Amino acid sequence: MTITAIEEQKKNKDRRSIFIDGDFAFGISAQELAFTGLKEGDEISPKALDKIKQTAVLADAKNLAFKYLSHSMRTKREVRQKLKTYDFEEDLIEEVIAFLESHRYIDDASYAEKYIEEKLRHSYGRERIKRDLYLKGIDSETISSCLEELHEDPTEKILQLLEKKIKSETKEEFNKKERQKIYNFLNSRGFGYDEVKGAIGIYWEN
DSSP states (O other), X not given: OBEEEEEEOSSOTTEEEEEETXXXXXXXXXXXXXXXXXXXXXXXXXXXXXXXXXXXXXXXXXXXXXXXXXXXXXOHHHHHHHHHTTTOOHHHHHHHHHHHHHTTSOOHHHHHHHHHHHHHHTTOOHHHHHHHHHHTTOOHHHHHHHHXXXXXXXXXXXXXXXXXXXXXXXXXXXXHHHHHXXXXXXXXXXXXXXXXXXXXXXXXXX
């Protein structure tokens, strides 16, 4: 096996693509590549290649994951998808994910709790929160478990949003078109029809 090319990656000038016998073998940072001492024309055995992947390439993947996590909390799916953009092999990605989970660098349950807390502060309903967490890769059981711990009546938050959104001074002026816009807005925030209907009734009674 011969390293036939080492090329700078077009999307990331700090990374290199390694080609063995004319085929792409793996990507690696320029820094980790320097540690390996590999260069074009080098002969490399399958055993040596596996060792490089277990050390230099694995270290590279972990460093990229740490960098990604340094900006904010991430879900397991988000970290996995990020690492896939660097063309790491699936087995290596799963090894990094397992390492991060075992050291609590990623924790989907903790992420869900903090996400729910933040979104509730910004007046989002449960259904919107559930949908967003699911799209981020949090499993349904974890989402349900975190939401079950909440004992919050959404009425107050809906009333606060109604104060900002309803422009009419009287119930009569609150026409069908305006009412539908309010329902659509609150629905997009994750509040259910019955929750909204009840809150609007309270709003006009006050």
